[in-house]
Amino acid sequence: MVHPPNRPTRRVLRSPACVLLSLAAVLLPAVSAVADDPLEDVTFVGNDGTDQTWPARVLVQAADGGLLIEDRLGRIEAVTPQRLRERTRRDEAFSYLDADELGQALQDELGVGFEVYQTPHYVICTNAGEAYARWTGSLLERLLRAFLLHWERFGLELTMPDHPLPVIVLSNAEDFAQFATRDAGPAVAATKGYYSLATNRIVLYDLTVGAGGRAPRSADDVARQVATSGFSVATVVHEATHQIAFNSGMHTRYADNPMWLTEGMAMYFETPDLKSRTGWRTAGQVNRARLGRFREYLAAGRPPDSLIRLVSSEERFRDPQSAPFAYAESWALTHYLIRRHRKEFVAYLQHLAAKPRLNWNTPQKRLAEFREAFGDDLELLDRGLLQHVARMPRTGR
């Protein structure tokens, strides 16, 4: 997951599946939330130094006059008072672009050679060909439905996104690296995909290219290549889960979301169901890659304050040495809480989803809220976590 690239980057972290550039708080805490959502033309100085005007709604108006705005493509921008030029309210309500309009906007941005492929809930702009787009679209639709159903069964009502979700699929790693560098910064260029909190898009590339396969002719062809190659569907699923979680009411963009939780959620769904054409039976399966990494961490001498540090701050995710273990532990913790403390976990998710945007918590506050949700005795919780993991199979599922 990528936080906005267009402001000072304090923290950079990398892992095989995910990159995060964290947002420095550029606005003062909000003093007012906009109850209705009129459409406004907001003119501000863009990153390239020229003025730009976004038809947008104001999500947060900060005490210092800065704004957090969202445009009709779902892009969010923090506009500081120094960058803000003008606001003009239009005589209409804010709405997102419909699928055709969104497709056109993406095609205009990406240029010649890109086509748009629509599914009921996604608009995929791609130069990777129709077969790969169809395969991706089918996977995303299945994941979206499975995600909502999964949480409904667990007592958390989420909502089907009421606007199409944007997806960009580049044809190969080189195109991806070039686009990603421009779109989200050089840190993501070497990854296999990302979700951008700023643009609300997932950006992927055709991972079957270079996997020894010929150009696929149909979505079934892609499915066969995926099944027989080293293709990492987990990356696609991971980034797509971030996008779904931020567009279904589970998380709020630009609010304080503990990283162990957003990443844990994405990894909880990382186990893809490649067999079903309609369902998705693998959510919450033991994630063998993450489990293996967590066991390595245990063998290397996991410190007693590991859990406290994980839930308090993002510090462990920032260091490339410790990040893989922080991810693995986030997966284990999320899995444990969902399986063994489900009611409390759902209540915690609901509490986080209601948090105001641009209001960043201190490590102390994060820890206090975690204790409130799961009890004061974190040693007991930690023992429960280790027992939960110890009961997982040594190999296989």
Ligand SMILES: [Zn+2]
């Ligand atoms: Zn992630």
